[in-house]
Amino acid sequence: MxxxxxxxxxxxxxxxxxxxxxxxxxxxxxxxxxxxxxxxxxxxxxxxxxxxxxxxxxxxxxxxxxxxxxSSLSIDDLEEVYEIRARLETWLLEQSMPLLSEPHFQKAEALFAQMVEDRRDENWSNLNWDFHATLYEPANRPQTLALVRKLYLNAYRHFPLPIRLTGSREKMNREHQVLLDLCRQGDVARASAHLEQHILMGARHLISRLKALRRQEADTGRA
Amino acid sequence: MxxxxxxxxxxxxxxxxxxxxxxxxxxxxxxxxxxxxxxxxxxxxxxxxxxxxxxxxxxxxxxxxxxxxxSSLSIDDLEEVYEIRARLETWLLEQSMPLLSEPHFQKAEALFAQMVEDRRDENWSNLNWDFHATLYEPANRPQTLALVRKLYLNAYRHFPLPIRLTGSREKMNREHQVLLDLCRQGDVARASAHLEQHILMGARHLISRLKALRRQEADTGRA
DNA sequence: TACAGAAAAATTGGATTCAATATTCAATTC
DNA sequence: GAATTGAATATTGAATCCAATTTTTCTGTA
The missing domain is CATH 1.10.10.10 (Winged helix-like DNA-binding domain superfamily/Winged helix DNA-binding domain)
Structure with missing residues (x-):
């Protein structure tokens, strides 16, 4: 070391x-x-x-x-990055699911509990990433994981934290709960599909918040 | 400008x-x-x-x-990078195929002809990339394309050019021909599956050549 | 001879200095 | 009065200089 x-x-x-x-x-x-x-x-x-x-x-x-x-990401770029993530993360999950064992589930559940409990926005990103990464870890794909992590961070920045979480926290928690359940049940197809929706919905939410923010800025600028 | x-x-x-x-x-x-x-x-x-x-x-x-x-890529890393490429490039192809039109086919065929004709190894990488990129272009995914290009170049380096082409040129040409035909026929599923095999076979070939090279180096080092 | 340790050389990291380019703003011209 | 030119200022880009660290070499000792 x-x-x-x-x-x-x-x-x-x-x-x-x-x-x-x-x-x-x-x-x-x-x-x-x-x-x-x-x-x-x-x-x-x-x-x-x-x-x-x-x-x-x-x-x-x-x-x-x-x-x-x-540098800034255009909305189109942002959406594309999320789509890449969806494509790669579902793949990671499909590979790792057959190898998931009790310690992984327990770690994921602990992180999930923390995310539900800790209301401080600034911790959310890291917890969220750790939760996802825990589920992908058994796939043993370090390059892919590193790449996805970079995309994750790069796409999540630029937004003042409260903005990107407003109104999505409960939804995210529910989706994470479902994802965990599907993983435990070993239903690869449904877990993968759910993860894809989870990521793409996240993108949609972020983009709509971003557009609202830009509209608002344009309005105040005009006033 | x-x-x-x-x-x-x-x-x-x-x-x-x-x-x-x-x-x-x-x-x-x-x-x-x-x-x-x-x-x-x-x-x-x-x-x-x-x-x-x-x-x-x-x-x-x-x-x-x-x-x-x-920096160097381990064989495992190299293999993983190829798998990422396979995952992303098939996705690009699936998106672009419905949008491929005659000009794209003609450009791809021209590049293919150049690859068959031009025996100089040092031109092969770029031609190969341009050929693939032409087929992905209508997907209109600039971020993904840039990412894949980076992975492509990064994985292809480190090998003295003759080494990575020896004994694979004819095979590559045949596979490219089949890929083009499947694209023209509009058979998305088979084209995508063929592309995946094409990329993964390329990885296998490269890795076996690399292992042979390392064995050889070890032998001469011992001698 | 083999080894440990210290001096010397080589190499990188960072600060300062100088040069090149861009921006600002006032003077001039139309 | 608006636009344009040009000098002054600000900012970046690169070279030189100095400090910190590592590697190598040399020397003395067992």
Whole structure:
């Protein structure tokens, strides 16, 4: 177990990524190197290296001599990412279900209970991911899991947390409960279909909330 | 139409990526900043920024104060990447097939003819990708297409070109021909199944060649 | 000879400095 | 008065310089 590199660049990358994925730095935010350098108390060099790295991850876009901005996903892109997730996650579930055993169910149920109980929005994303990942874990597909996780985080960002949860929490809980039941019953076909619906409905909800938000912004802008 | 940024870092990224994906820089190659800087006639700063970017793309791995190496895919990882491709590309094909029209067929046939004719190995990868992409294009899934392309290139590298083509060219051509025919006939189910086999067989071939190569290297190393 | 430890060299990471490009804003022209 | 040019300012891109870390080499000892 190697205790990873602790370079300034690495820390800046982690910090910025966290702030972008959490929504603290919303899309289209201009990232000034000097400002970030002052904020973190370092020179501009590690800032720029971090920005290049985040650009490769798709989280920011850089234009030479102009600056870096937090990149945004169009609604179409967002929908497509969810569809990719649906395609890959159902596949993971189909592979893992025959291998799911009691410890997995118990872990998933514990995470589910936490999600129902913990009302703090900021914990929801991680719990939700851990819940899903637990069900996929026996498939033993590390590359796929890592890829899906990246898509998950990338799609979930940009939205102030309360917004993306409003009015969907109870629904999500019910769907997770059904998914768990179907997994326990070993009904692969229905579990997979349910998961697909779960993901695509999530996308629909998010997109409708996003559109409402944009309409609202346009209205206040006009007023 | 913006004439893109021409920064030193950007050019270095493109050059290194090209060399890695083409196999000119094989896996596990140590990338010395000073050496690369001298080679490209620039300072170490843009080299380092480029390495960070390529690390985020997964093409190199960096260890602090030790150096950067061209990252390698294990055989298991390689196989998994091919399976992801199979899962996503069949999906793309299923969506695009109902929308395929004559211009697409003609473009695909032209690319196919070029692949049959052009014996130069170094053109094969790009032609092959263009052929596949042509069939997926009507699906209008830019994110998925970009993702699959990345997986395609990433998996195909590391192998000296002649090695990965030896003994598979004729087979590939036959399979492409069948795929084209099935697409023209509009038989979605069979085309999709054939494409899946095509991709998975490609993986099997590549892996067996790779294992043979490693055995051979071990033998000569022992001798 | 084999090994441990310290000095030296090599290499990377980060700060500072300089150069190139973009933006801002005032002066000028129509 | 509006548009345009150009100087001043701000910001990024890259080179050089210094610090921190790792690797190698050398030396002394068992």
């Amino acid at each position: 190697t205790l990873h590199r602790v370079t300034t660049t690495g820390r800046v990358v982690d910090l910025l990524r966290e702030q972008i994925l959490s929504g603290a730095l919303p899309e289209a935010t201009l990232l000034r190197q000097e400002k970030l350098a002052a904020e973190f108390g370092v020179s501009r060099v590690p800032i720029r290296e971090a920005l290049h790295q985040l650009e490769a991850e798709g989280l920011v876009t850089m234009q030479s001599h102009k600056g870096a901005v937090v | 913006t004439l893109h940024r021409v920064t030193t870092t950007g050019r270095v990224v493109d050059l290194l990526r090209e060399q890695i994906l083409s196999g000119a820089l094989p896996e596990a190659t140590l990338l010395r900043q000073e050496k690369l800087a001298a080679e490209f006639g620039v300072s170490r700063v843009p080299i380092r920024e480029a390495l960070h970017q390529l690390e985020a793309e997964g093409l190199v791995t960096m260890q602090s104060h030790k150096g950067a190496v061209v």
